[in-house]
Amino acid sequence: MxxxxxxxxxxxxxxxxxxxxxxxxxxxxxxxxxxxxLGVISWSFLTEAPRAGMTEGGILPAIIGTFFVTIITAAFSVPLGVSAAIYLSEYAQEGLLTRWIRASIRNLAGVPSIVYGLFGVALFVRALSFGTSILSAGLTLGLLTLPWIITTAEEAFRTVPRSYRDGALALGATNWQTIWRNVLPYAFPGILTGAILGISRAAGETAPILFTGVAFFLPQLPGSLLDQFMALPYHLYIMSTQHHAIEAVRPLAYGTALVLIVLVFFLNLTAIIIRYRLRKKYTR
Amino acid sequence: MNIRNITDKFFHYFFLVSGVSAIGILFAIFVMLAMNGLQTFTDVSISQFFLSTRWNPSAFGEPSYGILSLVVSSIMVTLGAMVIAVPLGIGTAAYLSEIAPPFLRETLKPVVEILAGIPSVVVGFFGIVFLGPLIADVFNLTSGLNALNGSILLAIMALPTIVSVSEDAIRSVPKDFKEASYALGVNRWLTLVKITLPAASSGIVAAVMLGIGRAIGETMTVLMATGNALQMPGSFFDSVRTMTANIAIELGEVPFGTTHYFGLFAVGLVLFFMSLAVNLTAEHFTKKYRRYRT
CATH class of the missing domain: 1.20.5 (Single alpha-helices involved in coiled-coils or other helix-helix interfaces)
Structure with missing residues (x-):
């Protein structure tokens, strides 16, 4: 014993x-x-461009580049992902087709990010001639985020009570009207939370954008979607491995790493707060 | 048909197409990789590609495209990561689901989530500035950028997946199993080891497979922390170059349409099939443990 x-x-x-x-x-x-x-972060670090061969100055272009590319990612993956989730939860009968769709989603989620990068090069940069640009990189990241968006959105739809649908359908509403007016608003907080979390991951990804649009250094900010851009994660990568004076710029690399982490946490926190707020609003 | 019904029909098909696009994208990735990658073999024999250890596409006169050392490096770094992450991850999952008091569980789960949220490039940076010098110090090496560094970082990257999936598996073991064991006078520890964990074993295997999938496909951490020397690794203190890192290093410099360019897609194709195999295995085991659910 x-x-x-x-x-x-x-x-x-x-x-x-x-x-x-x-x-x-x-x-x-x-x-x-x-x-x-922390010691590196200052107002000028956040609002200035790199100077003197990137040994001084700030990271503003990288912040802006990450912001732009993330918007493209969201604009592509959220509508498509939510639509796919609506199909899976509201329309499809469980069967061979849904099994195939679900298996594809799970396998897409497991495809290595660098393979998405290769695919982006072959499809967006080459075949569709978008070149190395914000558009190519954003779409590549969008594909990478898609499985996550579909999965979280479908979960959100599954939390909507059966009665919300039955009530509307019984009053003669079409499927679409039911989804648009009754199901979507209820599922919205869950969808938004999943979307923000997915986007925050995309914002931190490096491998998929390496060859689809990110640049080492650009003297000016991108002017169109077909321009190259600087990005925070890539900036951290070059500042810690590719720069000609790696030891000298180490503090700048630390500062970039901290900004990147804070950005990702901030997005995560926003997602959690939105979920909490909206859930209160809709559950009466 | 009035407007109302047309709208309804339209959105029905719109959503159907969106759903099916998931299959289309997976298929398109495969086709793109194959279309580009298979062109390698007009120049390079399949046996050379898979069995030669010499990857030197830019060698003057006789370039060679053997991926064996890349594959071995990838597998070695991944297995090293699993040696660390599997016991640690399952231990943590068991603690979270079976032992930790509720308040502790509620504070520990966000810790795992935050760990999952750290971008891979930041983990790689941590490998360069913190872990590398530490390894060099402890083992008296000139550089800490080696397979060991990569393995430890990949373990950190794979941990959140292993913890959360194992925890889910352990949690879905029916209460009756445990209560039957307690009723026979078995204590909590032996119930955990002899009843709960074995009952959750297929879910735990799925967790480990998903962890392997994460580790083998991870690019930035290994690119930054393993030194990237093109050689057949002899030990964990050697610098290694994985398949993912090799693509990341060379794709930027290679001219479009050359054998070298296609060769990198062929490496991507191999990587694609490896991750597919790992995922399908994980799925097989996930199905097994989900049977408790219904």
Whole structure:
């Protein structure tokens, strides 16, 4: 009896240590980057362009580039993803077709990001002649985000009570009217939360944009969708591996890493707050 | 047909097409990779491509396109990551779902989510500035950018997936199993080890497969942290270049339409099939554990 008790203490202790270790990993990463990055962050770092061969100055063009490309990503993947989710949850009978669609979505989610990059080069940059541009990169990231958007949106639709649909249909509304007026508003907070989380991941991705539009350094801001752009994650990559004076620009790299992390967290936090607010509004 | 019904019909087909587009995109990715990648083999024999360890497309006179060292590097770094992430991830999942008091669980779950949200390029940066020097120090090496560094970082990247999917699997084990065990006087630890974990095993296998999928397809972290030397790796202290990193390094410089260009798509095609195989295996095991659900 005593031995079994002891066994349990040790066993639980080991499992708790595992969980603690995961917390420590996160803490060390965040602490290292925050401690070294905070000193670099200033108003001018956020609002100026890089100067003197990117050894001085700020990261404004990279912030703006990431912002633009993220908008293209959202404009492409959210409408398409939500439509696909509507089909799966509101129209489709479970059968061979839905099995194929779902299997495709799961496999798309597992396709490596660099493969999306290759696909973007072959399709958007070459075949459709968008060149290396905000448009190509945004669409590539949109494809990458699509499985996530579909999955989270479908989950949101599944939380809508059956009675919302039945009530409208019983009054003679068409399927479309039911979805547009009764189902979509109720599912909206869930869709928005999923969309923001998906977009925040896209904003941090580097591999898919490497060859589809991101640039090392640009003297001016992009003027159209067919221009190249600078982006935060790529800026961090070159500042830490490709720059001619890597040690000298290390503080700038730390600052960029911190801004990137804060941006992603800010988006995540927004998603959580929106979900909380809108859920209160709709559940009366 | 009035406007109302036409609108309804229109949106029905619109949504149908959107849904089917998922199949179309997966198929299009495959076709694009194959169309470009297979052209490699007009110049390079299939056996050379898969069995040669020499990847040197720009060698003067006789360029060679052997991906064996790239594949071995990818697999090695991934397996190294799993050695770390699997016990740690399953341990954490078991703690979260079976042992942790509710308030602790509610604070720990966001930790895992935040870890999942850190961009891979930031993890790679952490490998360069923190983990690299640490490894160089501890093992007395000149550089800490090697397979070990990559494995540790990939373990961090794969952990959130392994934790959340395993936790889901452990949670979906029916209560009756555990209660029957408790009723026979078995304590919580032995119930966990002998009853709950075995019952959740297929879900845990699915979690590990998904973790492997994440690790083998990850680009930026390995690109930044493993040193990228083109060689057959001998140990975890060697610098390695994975398939993903190789595409990332070379695609930017390669002229369009050359064998080298097509060769990189062929590497992408191999990567595509590897991730497909890993995902289908994961799906097979996911189906098995979902049977508890209904």
């Amino acid at each position: 005593k031995i079994k008790q002891l066994q349990q203490y040790i066993g639980f202790g080991i499992l708790a240590a595992c969980a603690l270790f995961v917390v420590i990993i996160l803490f060390v990463i965040l602490y290292d980057i925050a401690a070294q990055g």
